[in-house]
Amino acid sequence: MTTAQKLSFDVQLSDHARTVAEREQVLANPGFGQSFTDHMISVDYTEGEGWHDARLMPYGPLTLDPATSVFHYAQELFEGLKAYRQVNGSIATFRPYANAARFNASALRMAMPELPEDAFVESLELLVQADKDWVPTTEGHSLYLRPFMIATQPALGVNYPSRDYKYMVIASPAASYFSGGVKPVSVWLSTEYTRAAPGGTGFAKCGGNYAAAFVAQRQAVAQGCDQVVWLDAVEHRFVEEMGGMNLFFVFGDRLVTPALTGTLLPGITRDSIIAMAGELGLRVEEGRISIEEWQAGCESGELTEVFACGTAAVVTPVGSVKGADRAWTVGDGGSGPVTLKIRDELVGIQYGSRPDAHDWVHKIC
Known part of the structure; x- marks a missing residue:
């Protein structure tokens, strides 16, 4: 499929979101990449059909066949960007279309399908909007966003890349990457x-x-x-x-x-x-x-x-x-x-x- 494919996201909000007290406990000392928000994005790809079943859904584990291609041949890629609490209280991210373009450049090198750039950015927007209370208000903290794609065809053999893929986005409140803040x-x-x-x-x-x-x-x-x-x-x-x-x-x-x-x-x-x-x-x-x-x-x-x-x-x-x-x-x-x-x-x-x-x-x- 071309990157012009238009996706429509279904939205399913979690019935088991963390309480305010539970969320605030995490945000008080988030570390980096240790805790995750209440929702995630999932979009499937099938050869011949393209991208489909785009949805915002409750955060949770995946069920994959032991023969799934990503386990054996590491056909996967990811991105990293952040959502920031602005000084006026709004929430924004930084150059998401640049990340979308790099995501697709990685996909081409890994023999994986490109994702429409607008769908990439929309997926970030939907997740952040659903979990906006997870965006820290502490100075220097942010909500780290991790879009990624994995090969999901259950088959062994290296003659041809997977025919099936899953794109996902998860989010994690983040303090400074290096403990102790900015230091050499x-x-x-x-x-x-x-x-x-x-x-x-x-x-x-x-x-x-x-x-x-x-x-x-x-x-x-x-x-x-x-x-x-x-x-x-x-x-x-x-x-x-x-x-x-x-x-x-x-x-x-x-x-x-x-x-x-x-x-x-x-x-x-x-x-x-x-x-x-x-x-x-x-x-x-x-x-x-x-x-x-x-x-x-x-x-x-x-x-x-x-x-x-x-x-x-x-x-x-x-x-x-x-x-x-x-x-x-x-x-x-x-x-x-x-x-x-x-x-x-x-x-x-x-x-x-x-x-x-x-x-x-x-x-x-």
């Missing part, structure tokens, strides 16, 4: 493992990329670091991304970020920072930076700050770097002024306290 993180340079190679699925937001990253993240933690930094698959010298986040390197008023070569996730936050940099008096270059250049730049003082960015973590400073044969500090190890300026501007737009010159904020209710 330490990173481990992974030279033993590779996240993605040219021609692979590095640009797609599919679960296999993240599953393959767990061993290196565990290694980073064992080395006393918060996150792993991935290097290129050929020389293991050039920086690509950090965990599930893109990286920026600050040289005065010049920002350098690894170019999108097919092995990096094209982050929505990354793209937003590039677009608004000029308004903040900054220049952006997309290119390559090696670990040697990173270390030398910090030691000479030319490279003053490094930060990671993504939907979950927003903008997070990198304070120190560690590898198998090296270690160094970025700047003074703290949160630099450029990093904080970018974060404040972006968060201000998302929560409605600063002007939205790019029309990125999408009001929901």
Whole structure:
């Protein structure tokens, strides 16, 4: 089916929604991705019929055949974005059509059907409207939205992708991604493992990329670091991304970020920072930076700050770097002024306290 297919959602509200007291208990300390709201979205796809049975329904478990394709061949993908309580009390999300476009780019790479972009955005709107009381009012908190698609045909065999799929959206109130709020993180340079190679699925937001990253993240933690930094698959010298986040390197008023070569996730936050940099008096270059250049730049003082960015973590400073044969500090190890300026501007737009010159904020209710 083409992305022009029009979907109509049925709405079934839950008879067992959490009480106000139960909800407030969760919202008082939501963590990240630990608790989920009362409803979810489900849409089915059948080859030859297209998308059908679109519905908002009570949150609950799925029943799948043990032979379901997603269990055996990992044919699945997901997205991540947030709903924000605005300063005026309304609720909005941030650039949902950009997420819809990236969702479909991932779907094409994973041999899965595209979802109409309007249906993607409508599914978010319906879920947030149904569970609007789950959108936190605490400063810096938000409602994390997780759209995803899985292959549901019960069949074994790798000759052809699944004929059946399910698209879903679930939601989870979220505090800061890193415990302790905004503070510099330490990173481990992974030279033993590779996240993605040219021609692979590095640009797609599919679960296999993240599953393959767990061993290196565990290694980073064992080395006393918060996150792993991935290097290129050929020389293991050039920086690509950090965990599930893109990286920026600050040289005065010049920002350098690894170019999108097919092995990096094209982050929505990354793209937003590039677009608004000029308004903040900054220049952006997309290119390559090696670990040697990173270390030398910090030691000479030319490279003053490094930060990671993504939907979950927003903008997070990198304070120190560690590898198998090296270690160094970025700047003074703290949160630099450029990093904080970018974060404040972006968060201000998302929560409605600063002007939205790019029309990125999408009001929901």
